[in-house]
Amino acid sequence: MTMNDGEIILDPAAIETQSFAIIDAEVGAHTYTARQWPIVRRVIHTTADFDFARATWFSPDALETGLAALRNGARILCDTNMVMAGVNKTRLATLGGSLSCHVADADVAAEARAQGITRSLLATRKGVAAGASIFLIGNAPTALYELLRLARSGAVQPALVVGVPVGFVGAQESKEALVAAGLPAIVCRGRKGGSAIAAAILNALMILAEESQP
Amino acid sequence: MTMNDGEIILDPAAIETQSFAIIDAEVGAHTYTARQWPIVRRVIHTTADFDFARATWFSPDALETGLAALRNGARILCDTNMVMAGVNKTRLATLGGSLSCHVADADVAAEARAQGITRSLLATRKGVAAGASIFLIGNAPTALYELLRLARSGAVQPALVVGVPVGFVGAQESKEALVAAGLPAIVCRGRKGGSAIAAAILNALMILAEESQP
Numbered sequence: 001m002t003m004n005d006g007e008i009i010l011d012p013a014a015i016e017t018q019s020f021a022i023i024d025a026e027v028g029a030h031t032y033t034a035r036q037w038p039i040v041r042r043v044i045h046t047t048a049d050f051d052f053a054r055a056t057w058f059s060p061d062a063l064e065t066g067l068a069a070l071r072n073g074a075r076i077l078c079d080t081n082m083v084m085a086g087v088n089k090t091r092l093a094t095l096g097g098s099l100s101c102h103v104a105d106a107d108v109a110a111e112a113r114a115q116g117i118t119r120s121l122l123a124t125r126k127g128v129a130a131g132a133s134i135f136l137i138g139n140a141p142t143a144l145y146e147l148l149r150l151a152r153s154g155a156v157q158p159a160l161v162v163g164v165p166v167g168f169v170g171a172q173e174s175k176e177a178l179v180a181a182g183l184p185a186i187v188c189r190g191r192k193g194g195s196a197i198a199a200a201i202l203n204a205l206m207i208l209a210e211e212s213q214p
Numbered sequence: 215m216t217m218n219d220g221e222i223i224l225d226p227a228a229i230e231t232q233s234f235a236i237i238d239a240e241v242g243a244h245t246y247t248a249r250q251w252p253i254v255r256r257v258i259h260t261t262a263d264f265d266f267a268r269a270t271w272f273s274p275d276a277l278e279t280g281l282a283a284l285r286n287g288a289r290i291l292c293d294t295n296m297v298m299a300g301v302n303k304t305r306l307a308t309l310g311g312s313l314s315c316h317v318a319d320a321d322v323a324a325e326a327r328a329q330g331i332t333r334s335l336l337a338t339r340k341g342v343a344a345g346a347s348i349f350l351i352g353n354a355p356t357a358l359y360e361l362l363r364l365a366r367s368g369a370v371q372p373a374l375v376v377g378v379p380v381g382f383v384g385a386q387e388s389k390e391a392l393v394a395a396g397l398p399a400i401v402c403r404g405r406k407g408g409s410a411i412a413a414a415i416l417n418a419l420m421i422l423a424e425e426s427q428p
Contacts, residue, residue, distance in 0.1 A: 012332075015381075015383045015384065018382070018383045019381060019382040019383050022382045022383070023382065045381070045382070046380065046408065047380065047406065047408065048380050048381060048382065048385075048404075048405035048406045048407070049263065049406060080299075081299045082296055082299040082300045082409070082410065082413075084299070085294075085295045085296040085298070085299040085409075086296045086409070118226075166260065166261065166262050167229075167233060167259070167262060168232070168233040168236040168237065168259070168262065169229045169232050169233050169236070170229065171262075190262075191262035192261065192262045192263060193262070194260065194261065194410050195296070195299075195300070195409075195410055196296065196408050196409055196410055199296075
């Protein structure tokens with residue numbers, strides 16, 4: 001962005017290129033592969049927080065199974081509407097994917113009240129029943145725990161779990177449970193995470209899926 | 215959150231209370247007032263990032279004019295749909311407020327293409343024309359610059375500008391321009407910010423508006 005006689009000249013593509021160059025220059029040494037780094041860099045771009053250059057963790061199979069699912073038009077479940085709002089819909093449509101979030105569904109809310117359990121947990125069950133194979137969890141540890149339970153029971157075999165709940169109570173533990181579960185996963189270890197990060201990781205993966213056809 | 219025989223027991227209110235206690239215990243010395251601190255604390259709660267205990271800036275009149283507008287059912291303009299998705303709609307309805315975002319409107323997109331300017335800029339103009347008085351800007355420096363231009367021209371007198379664009383190119387400069395403008399404002403100075411933070415600040419303000427009637 002440059003200012004010129006009070007006029008703002010803005011080219012989003014140029015700004016992104018310049019931002020990535022700044023991140024590359026400032027990040028220092030890291031251990032990510034050439035395919036992992038664009039994902040981590042987009043998270044840093046979204047947060048301006050270089051902690052993610054240490055905290056972001058990939059299971060060995062995460063990119064392979066996640067990208068394959070994206071190229072085949074995956075059903076993607078988000079734990080909040082904020083995650084869903086952050087996903088690039090144009091890119092997703094090009095890949096033939098679909099996106100859903102059930103946490104605000106009326107039937108989920110009614111059943112949560114009736115059963116005395118969280119809407120996030122029931123929304124995860126509903127998404128699994130609908131055939132989701134990629135899971136974006138930016139907020140709710142209960143959504144992540146329920147997904148892990150369903151995976152253990154054989155009810156779902158996720159192609160990718162983006163597990164990045166944020167917070168001081170329960171979030172970190174839920175992410176370590178995901179790391180330990182042996183599923184294809186991308187995780188921000190520690191307390192940090194959130195909706196914007198979950199969406200950024202998917203957006204970066206979709207660019208990779210388009211660029212690097214197998 | 216506690217685990218008990220594999221069942222997760224989660225009480226969101228209890229988790230929030232416990233999270234706030236952890237933040238209070240870890241934050242150390244800060245200079246925020248008793249009314250400012252719940253806002254900063256909710257930003258830290260949303261990000262797990264204590265940098266916001268230094269970066270968050272309030273203009274002297276921000277809380278007074280912002281809370282007054284919220285209690286009178288303010289029209290609130292968001293720069294992205296992700297900000298809008300993060301706002302607590304139940305609380306906003308109780309206060310009689312309304313929420314809009316025009317960045318994805320078809321007429322805004324068409325006019326942006328025709329004029330060769332950004333959708334964010336035109337979406338700001340449309341929101342001002344519709345009578346918005348509270349502005350949540352979590353992403354687009356151009357939205358913030360256009361709002362500052364409209365305020366200088368007398369086209370709008372904001373009750374509150376939440377100016378928290380994130381990024382490496384232009385974001386910081388746009389926020390310093392807001393600080394310098396003398397408007398009622400809450401700003402995250404530096405590079406950090408984002409949609410979740412803009413929404414968190416409004417959510418915290420709405421709780422204050424309900425709790426502390428004048």
